[in-house]
Amino acid sequence: MAARQNRERPVQVSTMNDADFYVPDLCRVRAVFMLVVTSELLVLVLSIVQAQNHWIDWNYFGLLSLFVQWTVLTSAALICLLRRWLSRLTIPRATTVIVAIVLLDVLAFSLFADSVLHPRPGVVAWQGVAKKLLLALLITLMVLRYFYLQFQWQQQRESEMQARLTALQARIHPHFLFNSMNTIASLISVNPERAEDAVLDLSELFRASLRTGDRLIPLSAELDLCRRYLAIEKLRLEDRLTLDWQVEDGLDQQAIPPLTLQPLVENAIYHGIQPRPNGGTVKIEAYRRGQSVYLMVQNPRPAPDHGGHDGNRMALANIQSRLHALFGEPAVLKHSHQNDIYTVTLRLPWQKASGNGKPPARSE
Template identity: 75%
Template sequence: MPNRPPAPGQPLTDRTEFFVPDLCRVRAVFMLLVTSELMVLLLAVMQSANQWIDWNYFGLLSLFVQWTVLTSAALICTLRPWLSQLTTARASSVITVLVLLDVFAFSLFADNVLNPDPGITGWQAIGKKLLAAAIITLMVLRYFYLQSQWQQQRQAEMQARLTALQARIQPHFLFNSMNTIASLISTRPDQAEDAVLDLSELFRASLRTQDRLISLEEELALCRRYLMIESLRLGDRLQLDWQIAPGLERQAIPPLTLQPLLENAIYHGIQPNPQGGTVRIEGYRRGASVYILVQNPKPGEDQRRHSGNRMAMDNIQSRLLALFGETAVLKQSHHDGIYTVTLRLPRQTVPAPSRARTR
């Protein structure tokens, strides 16, 4: 059972990977119960001689199996922190022993009721149950292990893909920022120097490629530095309207997600217009999702077809899909002369930065 993104509102923290799913979660236990019930149904079909299903046998065996699964899951859930520190072989051995002890304890009470063959009684019947439990447990653990290995490989491939996608943004961003600074050197050298300092601080943050997700607060700080550079070049032609609802500071977002959207808004919506215009940045929460909107005057037909705009949108969409799956959405729309890019993210938070990191 592959790991999934944290539930809405759950902090993103570094966790020690363990190949057995977290049986403290209702979903994981429910899947085990459903799987075991299907196995009981198959045994009941095979047991019946005169009808499709021996319902009496099915009911009694189902009761035995469900209680065994629930109590074994509770034991593994309780011992999970300790089991996660063991090697895979030792953890598998301990889990198998726990399940066998659980099956043995229930067999002592249920053997006489559930034994379908009156010629086999006592310890022989219990031994058969223990053998079946051992085989099934080892098969399930093998499945969990293979799923864990597949998930780790998928995570490694995703990390490499995210790094490559982010690397494609940075040269493009640097090129445009340096052009802005170059245009200021001859006319406003002091402001050009300030812009270089802003750019250096901005890149110091953007080059943290080890962070797959950062807080919205950090991303907005990066965007403000970029907009300060652009405001030096465009002056009063660039107007900003910030409408970020409170409480979204720790919302998780991939780095360099909003900055390319703002860059497109300026280069395709503000710069071609001699009168300039207003870029509106809005953020709010609705249900289990967080919405971030970037609005600018509707660009001309030639600007909307600009390949750089399409590349940035495709890049962001690919990173969102790799990190959040289908729960994240990026879409474009235009109405009444306003071009809007809407970003929908699942409600997740990142931990507050440590004191060492903020210094």
């Protein structure tokens, strides 16, 4: 049977996605803007070096700016059009093709500029053209090297983020599993339906802890996971646990990394409710203000002598690192104490989760 399943399993062919290509998408406004600004700064430096009697040779600056912007924009457009094909090549071959595109572009515009500025039939200033080609080669190689280092850094950051997610997913405490199984065992004889529901909730929790492919999920899925977790804890803590849900409508598709709220809710139970003989209230709130979505988890302030704060700090640090890696500066995590209430607040940029688990494209 297993052999048959192996035979019927489709073979997956590993191909490089254009999103994994080390050259950024030059079709985006931000990328083109950075190329234009960087090339203009280079032209400015060359114009200052070229000037002899003044700080800058404005005639040289104007002509060189026109030439450089022609070559930069046309080369960027060609690389943009060929990006999907280039992403299927090896890095050395893709680099060679990009360098060839830029050099051919520079050669074409050099010959055109010479024919316009120095219209001498049959005479081409090959020495000047060779200098332009050499300079274009050096600059292109430096830019591609910068892109490659940035790509490597991004890959390393994503690997670290995945490691943090794996560590966070492994945080479901063994004592939680032990207590849950005892609770389910005690319910089997008196209330089998609730025991069955608890088993389903527990299976969903562990299924989420094993799912590492999704980088972003809808907020509704994360809230459902929190409800399942709290349903199990409610069976154990009974009247000691009070829940206060205040979730604004229209936030179901808000993008959020998986296992972001659930560890915060778990910390609220473990540090704020469980040590207190009378228990307390856990409040989960979600609302939108402008282009930001705020998520809050509140619980009674933990007792000073209650241990486990290192695990709490680790969870907060991991969540903050993942938020920053996926959303950048707009994502913020804060925690505070006020009037014996401990509050953790998340601020996320307003954007919908895509269907493939990848981060939505940021608007430029």
